[in-house]
Amino acid sequence: MKDKPSTVFVVDDDDAVRTSLRLLLKSVGLPVETYASAQEFLDAFDAERAGCLVLDIRMPGMSGLELQQKLNELNAIVPIVFITGHGDVPMAVEAMQHGAVDFIQKPFRDQDLIDRINQALEKDRENRDGLRERDVIRRRIGQLTPREREVLELVTKGKANKVIAGDLDVSQRTVEIHRARVMEKMGASSLAHLVRMVIEADRVAP
Amino acid sequence: MTAHSVKSRINAVQELEALLDAAVDAVIVIDHSSVILTFNRAAERLFGYQQHEVIGHNIAMLMPEPYQSAHASYVSSYLETGRARIIGIGREISAKRRDGSVFPAALSVGQIRGVNPPRFVGFIQDFTLRKAAIEALRCERDRAQTYLDVAEVMLLALDALGTVTMINRKGQEILGYTEQELIGADWFELCVPEDCRAERRARFAQELQFAPSTQTESHAPIVTRDGQRRLIAWRSTPLQSDRGTSVGCLASGEDITERAAAEAALRQSEALLRSAQSIAHLGNYEIVHPDGPITWSDELFRLLGLDPSQGPIGILEFAERFVHPDDLGIFNAAWSQAYANHKRFDLEFRIRRTDGQIRYIHSKGKIDPHPAGQLVTGTLHDVTDRKLAEHEARVGQERLTHVARLSTMGEMATGLAHEINQPLTAIATYAQAAVRMMDAPGGADAADLRDALVQIVNQSLRAGEVIRRLRAFVKTRTAHSEQLEVNRLVEDIRILAVPDARVNDVRLVLQLDPQSPVIAGDPVQLQQVLLNLIRNAIDATCEHPGALRELTISTRPLGDGVEVAVIDHAGGITDAVAQNLFNPFYTTKETGTGLGLAISRSIITAHRGKLGYRPTPGGGTTFFFTLPQLVGV
Numbered sequence: 039m040k041d042k043p044s045t046v047f048v049v050d051d052d053d054a055v056r057t058s059l060r061l062l063l064k065s066v067g068l069p070v071e072t073y074a075s076a077q078e079f080l081d082a083f084d085a086e087r088a089g090c091l092v093l094d095i096r097m098p099g100m101s102g103l104e105l106q107q108k109l110n111e112l113n114a115i116v117p118i119v120f121i122t123g124h125g126d127v128p129m130a131v132e133a134m135q136h137g138a139v140d141f142i143q144k145p146f147r148d149q150d151l152i153d154r155i156n157q158a159l160e161k162d163r164e165n166r167d168g169l170r171e172r173d174v175i176r177r178r179i180g181q182l183t184p185r186e187r188e189v190l191e192l193v194t195k196g197k198a199n200k201v202i203a204g205d206l207d208v209s210q211r212t213v214e215i216h217r218a219r220v221m222e223k224m225g226a227s228s229l230a231h232l233v234r235m236v237i238e239a240d241r242v243a244p
Numbered sequence: 245m246t247a248h249s250v251k252s253r254i255n256a257v258q259e260l261e262a263l264l265d266a267a268v269d270a271v272i273v274i275d276h277s278s279v280i281l282t283f284n285r286a287a288e289r290l291f292g293y294q295q296h297e298v299i300g301h302n303i304a305m306l307m308p309e310p311y312q313s314a315h316a317s318y319v320s321s322y323l324e325t326g327r328a329r330i331i332g333i334g335r336e337i338s339a340k341r342r343d344g345s346v347f348p349a350a351l352s353v354g355q356i357r358g359v360n361p362p363r364f365v366g367f368i369q370d371f372t373l374r375k376a377a378i379e380a381l382r383c384e385r386d387r388a389q390t391y392l393d394v395a396e397v398m399l400l401a402l403d404a405l406g407t408v409t410m411i412n413r414k415g416q417e418i419l420g421y422t423e424q425e426l427i428g429a430d431w432f433e434l435c436v437p438e439d440c441r442a443e444r445r446a447r448f449a450q451e452l453q454f455a456p457s458t459q460t461e462s463h464a465p466i467v468t469r470d471g472q473r474r475l476i477a478w479r480s481t482p483l484q485s486d487r488g489t490s491v492g493c494l495a496s497g498e499d500i501t502e503r504a505a506a507e508a509a510l511r512q513s514e515a516l517l518r519s520a521q522s523i524a525h526l527g528n529y530e531i532v533h534p535d536g537p538i539t540w541s542d543e544l545f546r547l548l549g550l551d552p553s554q555g556p557i558g559i560l561e562f563a564e565r566f567v568h569p570d571d572l573g574i575f576n577a578a579w580s581q582a583y584a585n586h587k588r589f590d591l592e593f594r595i596r597r598t599d600g601q602i603r604y605i606h607s608k609g610k611i612d613p614h615p616a617g618q619l620v621t622g623t624l625h626d627v628t629d630r631k632l633a634e635h636e637a638r639v640g641q642e643r644l645t646h647v648a649r650l651s652t653m654g655e656m657a658t659g660l661a662h663e664i665n666q667p668l669t670a671i672a673t674y675a676q677a678a679v680r681m682m683d684a685p686g687g688a689d690a691a692d693l694r695d696a697l698v699q700i701v702n703q704s705l706r707a708g709e710v711i712r713r714l715r716a717f718v719k720t721r722t723a724h725s726e727q728l729e730v731n732r733l734v735e736d737i738r739i740l741a742v743p744d745a746r747v748n749d750v751r752l753v754l755q756l757d758p759q760s761p762v763i764a765g766d767p768v769q770l771q772q773v774l775l776n777l778i779r780n781a782i783d784a785t786c787e788h789p790g791a792l793r794e795l796t797i798s799t800r801p802l803g804d805g806v807e808v809a810v811i812d813h814a815g816g817i818t819d820a821v822a823q824n825l826f827n828p829f830y831t832t833k834e835t836g837t838g839l840g841l842a843i844s845r846s847i848i849t850a851h852r853g854k855l856g857y858r859p860t861p862g863g864g865t866t867f868f869f870t871l872p873q874l875v876g877v
Contacts, residue, residue, distance in 0.1 A: 051746075052666045052669075052670070052672035053669050054666065054667060054699060054702070054703050054706075055666055055669050055673065057670075057699065058669070058670045058671075058673035058674040058677060058696075058699065059673055060678040061378075061673070061674065061681075061692065061695075062673050062674075062676060062677035062680065064677075064683065065677045065680040065681045066680060076427060087315070094748070096662065096747055096749075097749075098746055098749055098750075098751060099749070101749065121669075123658075123661065123662045123665050123666075144668070144669035145665065145668045145672035145673070146669070146670040146672070147676070148672075148676035148677070148680065175876070206518050221833070
């Protein structure tokens, strides 16, 4: 299915910065929406809309970091490019720890910002693709028997069949049979593939 | 009796009569029954009778009562008893003239021997004048005694041995002895302190040898009866007998103990004044302008570096020679104004001393009318040291104020950097957008491009304004006063305060009085105070999570003045903090200098205002300062 067009959401309390960003992004053909405060953005937020967030880290009222926290609480996956002033590196680090795509210091070269925005939009697409893949993986995991799920968990933790047999108090042969059925049901071509799928499935907590 | 003997007898009688007539005294001869036999010319003159009127009459006619009645009994008593009561003795009697007037007379009576019955001769002298003379003499003596006694000086006569022969009442008072105790006493033994007795005695012996009427003066102590030592100023003159031998000395003495003490005290206080003037570098003068006498204190010469022996100079010469050319204008203006109106003057000016040094002088004085012109009295006070110290203190204070301002700015650097960074970001972004629009295949939309350029200009100006404010705020400067609208002051500080508030997520609310009162003051210093209070309030708000993140800055008239308040809703001020709140170098902030409030308070005090704080109703603290309002502006 084809994605709806992605939008760059700009949130900055400074009129001039906001307006100039709108003009810049428009000039490179990116759809832009601007918001003067975090609350304004949050009020209009729609998780279904694709795009990325260009977010001023310091703002009166709700700050950029607080908005990030609120979006995380909503399981929103919109990638965030923070724009920061000088001396805001500690805040930027915190933002990165909470999943921001990148940050850029004001003032910035237009290309740097555009590159970061493009990366973020790419990330958003991946996220949305991943979301779809995750849905498939979760569905497959849902088709496993309880015993197979136990084996999956232990296998993806890197335990050997012999150890798993001991843990579950079954024969090593039984473990091998369960393991083969898990690989088949999950559609995994290798152990590495299986592990990646489990990580993918765990990425956003149910 | 022979003819010759008769003739010689007649001659003898004639001789006697001539003799009697020539006598100065009245001579009267009576017989035993008091009948007058002889009455000489002097008697005629004295009593006013002619010879023939009295000869053959009783002598009683020449006597007033009661002598008249008593006389007969005197004579008969003498004749009976032979006991004379008057004869050979002489006495003072009263006699009566022909006209009945009575006068005092001296009578001496002798019995003429060799005749029987006995005859008596009386010699009578008019005592009227003599009595008057004696009376006058006694008066004179009494008056002299009175003089001696009322004299306020001690009067003392000593004989050649130094024995007291006379001392007046004042002398007795001073010494504490009675006249009886003093007269006949050895002056030097009794009244001269032992330590100088020998010397005074030797000097006395010398003075006795001086010519009469030589006056010598000396100061010498005496010792009184109760042992007190008193200082006497003596004037003495030697006394000589008719034959020229010295018989003693007469001295007057004035008790100058108190006066000497007062003089010593005066000398001491003059010395004190001189040294006080020297210490204070304060000289005084008195000048009768233009041509009258001029008096300068010693210190005044020193102050100007003038040699006192060259004498003082008048006002005009002083102005010409000493007053600094740059200050001559104010000096002349003050002088001529005071001169014209007989006013006091009080001014400061610089002088150039004779050694070329420039000194600051504070001069005070007054001008009064004087018969010879104007009397100018005043002081010159060398206040150079004080001036320099004041200057130092002012420079120091300004430096400190500046440091505090820089420090405040340092604390706000993040916000200010942000405030400059925002327009720079906008400018860069607009410009880059413009370039991209121009590079786009269809070319730029002119309206979009224009919009971008206008914004670039606006944002440049915005950044420039922040920098201008910042520069004005942090540059070193000398304080000055100007008329300020208090609302304007608050508005102006906003551009510096808002960024700091924003980066700390605190909102600034202004509540400005619509009248916008006018005050006088230094704009930067007052903004510094305001900014300091805002900064503190922002910090307090940040340290108090959950506080309403809002500050109100208000202006309002209060009494005769204006109050500017910064109201926060943070945690308030604890007692421990309150105790040290205005102490320099006391701070509750990790990076604070502790200068902010101390300097803010001194700035407001210098503006004749007050800086204080009170709790904000509902929690938090309100810091405020009041300034006197300028009226009629």
